[in-house]
Amino acid sequence: MNLSVKISNISKKFNATIALNSINCEINKGEIFGFIGPDGAGKTTLFRILTSLIIPDTGTAIVDGDNVVSDYKLLRNKLGYMPGRFSLYQDLTVEENLKFFAGVFKTSIKENYHLIEPIYKQIEPFKNRRAGKLSGGMKQKLALSCALIHKPNVLFLDEPTTGVDAVSRKEFWEMLKHLKSNELTIVVSTPYMDEAAQCDRVALIQKGEILDINTPQNIVNSFSHKLFALKCDNMYELNIESQTNKNTHSAYLFGETIHWVAKSEECKMNFISEINAKNFKNFEILQIQPSIEDCFMELMTK
Amino acid sequence: MKDFIIKEFKQIFRDYRSMVILFGIPIAQVLLFGFALTMDLNDVHFAVLDKSKDEYSKKIVDKINSSDYFILDQNLNSESEITKIFEKGIVKEVIVFESNFTENFIKKGTANLQIIADASDPNTANMLVNYTKAIVDNFQQTIVTENSLKGIVIPQIEFKYNSELKSVFMFVPGIITIILMLVSAMMTSISIAREKELGTMEILLVSPIKPIQIIVGKVLPYVLLSFINFMVILILSFWVFGMPMDGNMFLLLVEAVLYIVMSLALGIFISTVSNSQQTAMLLSMFALLLPTILLSGFIFPIENMPQILQILSNIMPSKWFIIIVKSIMLKQGSFIDVWKETLILISFTVFFIVLSIKKFKIRL
Structure with missing residues (x-):
């Protein structure tokens, strides 16, 4: 099985607002897949459905072989999720945060240190600093480390580069490319179009609908006008x-x-x-x- | 689970505001009540109905009058004047000596006097009586040793207007109840709401951690802290108010832990229905604190309430805990005396725990 994520006909409404309208999408194992679209396109809603946090109105989504609604318990063991907002304990130190999330997933920092090493090494000098006192780029590295510490099969990064400076953004994409392997599928969302080129494949999403799914190069090539x-x-x-x-x-x-x-x-x-x-x-x-x-x-x- | 508890402790100790609420407020409240009480006893007016007007009775009156606590207001001539003088409200205590007080003391070995206190303010009345008794005792000791007599003075005590002293020492059980409720319920509800507000709940949900683990992880640290709190209040009330401590202390501690767990479960229930720290705070304040203070019998005796409120007071867990604490601390009650109330508290606890696990959302 080469599919990591299979989304079929997913729709979600919030009252009268249609957040997602019959989304279909397949993501292969080991690829960096980007959902690209402006704010309010439905990216976060889609990510929350894929991470079993909300239930879609219609349609099914299979992530790493498990249905996000019925098999959520199994799924939650092998997902890595980094929400759009910095969501770690600001009053715990860098190391304590990492330790805590390792503990939550019944693993230890030691066990999977090799996975996070290239990222964590950069913030290790500040391991005794409270997470709330870190700079934006460092917070992001810590959040990524915490999302990776349990060796997930699929990593969901919801707008990881929003509000981060240009240098850190570039660094971040470098890190993702390093992480990329057959065992790890990385699903990213971003409102920045220029980041699309960093993904293996992208889905352009707008107002809850997917406009196109292709490699960045093919999308550019498909532009038929001068x-x-x-x-x-x-x-x-x-x-x-x-x-x-x-x-x-x-x-x-x-x-x-x-x-x-x-x-x-x-x-x-x-x-x-x-x-x-x-x-x-x-x-x-x-x-x-x-x-x-x-x-x-x-x-x-x- | 272990990591969760460690994390929770760290967060509590690093948040100085929580620490102030946890330990500062209880101590401040207990002391406030304590000092309001002890400072009351200054120059209290008392009256005397002396039927014998002999050596010893006069000496006792002089002794009481010369203490800092009492001022002799006037001498009365008949029993009927006692009620009148109490009704004026200035005199808080009347001392009645039997006729032939000195003679009875020397010859019969027993002399009777009566201390009547205005118990509409039961705390003051109780202290007045105790002070007076102490002075009389002291006098008796001196007389006995000086004159090598074998007499005793038997003070009869009568409380007027509130003869059962219904609210004496009521406030200590009341304060314990309210503080434990406030600290336990409010702190846990806020701490869970904070996870939601800061988005950490989102990550916790996407992890394999179970709702019960989150709940227990949240509750355990607060059980310990609230228990320490309880001990602090207990020790303070012993020192500051001279609260009797001769009931079954072990039973009291067990009941306290039960009540703490109940309040924590209630706090978690509140947090499952509120999404922000502010909502959690307001809910605990209005839905918990006010009814607890007003309906538990802490301030207003339940017997004096309208029928509807009396019925309503039954669903206040605090009411039952106050009954338990009073029974143990003041009446030396054993488990047999409080098993019904204990059972009610256990039911509340189970009810809230089940409810909060059920209500705990496994999704956003």
Whole structure:
């Protein structure tokens, strides 16, 4: 059996709000799988269902061979879960936290030290510091150590890089790549599109629905349009103009430029001449490679 | 489980606010009550109905009057004046000497006097009587040794208005009951609610740890701390109030542990229905503390309550514990006297433990 997680038709409603709408997804053993989507897309709800914390309204989910609803007791022995919010005991020290979670899973730090060593080594100098007094990056490393201490088969990381600085984020992904092995499946969620490239496969999720599941490269390759970056001195006007222009397929601000897709090659020429006629100062148009975010925007407009 | 308990202890000791609630408040309360009581006894007005007006009776009155605690208000002439003077409310104690007091003492060897105290404030009345008795005893000793006589003075004691002294020493059992309830129930409910609030419960749930392990892990440290608390209150009440301690102490301790476990179970039940520390705190305050104080018979005697409240008081576990403590401490009661109340407490305990395990959510 090569599947680690199998999600079939999972739906979940909170009162009138649909958090998840018939989600289907399969995650292979030993891969780093990312759920990528903006806040409120339903990532946390999905993770809580997969970690047996909430029951879906419909559908089934099998994690590591166990049903998340009926076999939750078995499942809870082999799951690693790191919630989006830092959820360790702030008034216990680094070492005490780790010891406690090892104890909860009936194991010891010694037994699985090799698993967490590369991560834990970095915070070991602070092992007598209270967890509440750690920096964001260190807290995250500790939380990861605690989630790993019992040698889980599947590791769920809910937005592990939210609120962490760029350097720590990079480090964190390095750590995940080190952890990756045949025995450990890592499921990550993140709102940062640029992190998608770090995953083996990703699912783009929006408003409780999965837009696409593929490798990051394939998702980028599937972008069928020519993408242009627009720039000029008056970006505000240009943004309005490009979004309302009848030749535009899609246009949105992306950092310092506007990413723009024409309806057709002909429309592109028309658009350029219209812009030139309106005298935007220093107007530039440049074809660029699409990123995951562009694919996401494209999928959203469908 | 062991790790859970160790962790819980560490958290309690590191949270100085919990420690203040745990140990500071009980001590402060007991002392407050203690001093409010002891400082009351200053220049209390008393009256004398002396039917003999002879040597010894006058000496006794002088002795009492010269002490710091008493001031002679007036001399009475007849029994009928006693009620009148009490009704004015200034005089708290009347001492009545029989006729031929000195003669009876020397010749018959026994002399009678009567101490009548206004027991509408039972604590003060009790202390007044004890002080007066002590002074009379002291006088008798001096007379006997000085004149080598063999007489004794027999004081008869009468409490007016509240003759059974229903609330004497009531407050110590009451305070023990309330503090144990407050500390045990509030602390556990807050500590579980805190796990929920900080998200650690989420991780605990995704672990193989069972609800019963979490509950026992939470309860055990507090059983120990509450028990220490109980001992502190007991020792303080012995020193500060001179609370009688001649009942079956072992039985009392066992009952206390039972009551502590009951309160803890109640606390856990509260925490299963509240999601934040604040809710837990408010719930324990309003749902527990107030009814406990008002309906347990701690402040208002249950017999004086309207019928409905009397019935309602039966579902206050604290009521039964107060009965047990009073029975053991004040009446030297044995297990046979309190088995019914004990059984009720056990039922409460089982009820709350089962309820909280049932209500304990294995999911979010």
